[in-house]
Amino acid sequence: MVALTVISPHLDDAVLSLGCMLRGSPGATVVTCFGGVPDKAARLADWDRRCGYPDPATAATARRANDAVSVSRVGAQPVHLDLLDCDYRVADDRTRLADLERALAAVVGSAESLWLPVALGRHPDHVLALKAGLAVWRSSHRPPLTLYADLPYASTFGWPRWVINGGRPRLPLAWSRHVLRWRRHEVAMQWSGALATSGVPVHRLTPTVRPVIGSDLVDKLTALEPYSEQTAQLTYGPGGTWTLAQSLEYEAWWTLSG
Numbered sequence: 001m002v003a004l005t006v007i008s009p010h011l012d013d014a015v016l017s018l019g020c021m022l023r024g025s026p027g028a029t030v031v032t033c034f035g036g037v038p039d040k041a042a043r044l045a046d047w048d049r050r051c052g053y054p055d056p057a058t059a060a061t062a063r064r065a066n067d068a069v070s071v072s073r074v075g076a077q078p079v080h081l082d083l084l085d086c087d088y089r090v091a092d093d094r095t096r097l098a099d100l101e102r103a104l105a106a107v108v109g110s111a112e113s114l115w116l117p118v119a120l121g122r123h124p125d126h127v128l129a130l131k132a133g134l135a136v137w138r139s140s141h142r143p144p145l146t147l148y149a150d151l152p153y154a155s156t157f158g159w160p161r162w163v164i165n166g167g168r169p170r171l172p173l174a175w176s177r178h179v180l181r182w183r184r185h186e187v188a189m190q191w192s193g194a195l196a197t198s199g200v201p202v203h204r205l206t207p208t209v210r211p212v213i214g215s216d217l218v219d220k221l222t223a224l225e226p227y228s229e230q231t232a233q234l235t236y237g238p239g240g241t242w243t244l245a246q247s248l249e250y251e252a253w254w255t256l257s258g
């Protein structure tokens with residue numbers, strides 16, 4: 001079986017987005033881009049304060065430990081790169097991208113199969129992870145490439161109808177006006193917009209949808225427990241009206257062909 005290498009922007013994204021898939025592909029490696037530990041004396045970010053941490057170093061150290069537990073629960077190995085997330089960085093975007101490309105070079109160089117976030121939600125750290133991952137992939141031996149929908153951002157406005165329909169029709173699904181009601185259309189447009197700007201040719205991407213129900217959902221929520229201080233702070237679904245479980249109803253990814 002091919003060993004998967006999943007690039008996770010933060011300490012939680014891979015299990016949130018692909019926990020169920022990872023459990024079915026034991027032996028994967030989850031590489032977290034922004035897993036660095038800031039200086040203890042740095043100004044505490046609002047997010048870390050809301051999560052109850054006294055200082056940035058304590059927050060990052062605890063998160064790395066929590067991530068190791070969560071990633072092992074889905075049968076994968078964690079690798080934490082030492083770059084700081086956007087709350088603690090001072091470098092400009094170009095420097096950040098160059099730093100991440102350098103850090104990812106060795107990882108991608110030995111990957112048998114590379115998984116990158118689409119950056120749905122356009123979080124700056126997710127965008128950097130996608131850009132740097134693609135840049136390094138292009139200059140490497142080009143292992144099989146897959147893009148994955150970032151949860152919980154992917155379900156912030158609900159699910160596109162094609163996801164609920166089990167992954168049909170094929171891309172470019174967002175443009176089939178007669179199939180989609182406006183709300184679903186908007187969501188699908190958001191997904192297609194992210195894919196269209198991902199830097200990967202959309203016509204060569206084949207979608208896969210994995211429903212996460214029953215015991216799969218229970219297992220996924222169990223795997224996510226170590227992140228509970230973060231998942232308790234997030235909001236889910238349209239207008240923040242969903243539970244965490246509702247926002248995890250599907251995992252979706254696109255495999256690059258040819």
Ligand SMILES: [Zn+2]
Nearest residue numbers: 009010013123
């Ligand atoms: Zn993230």
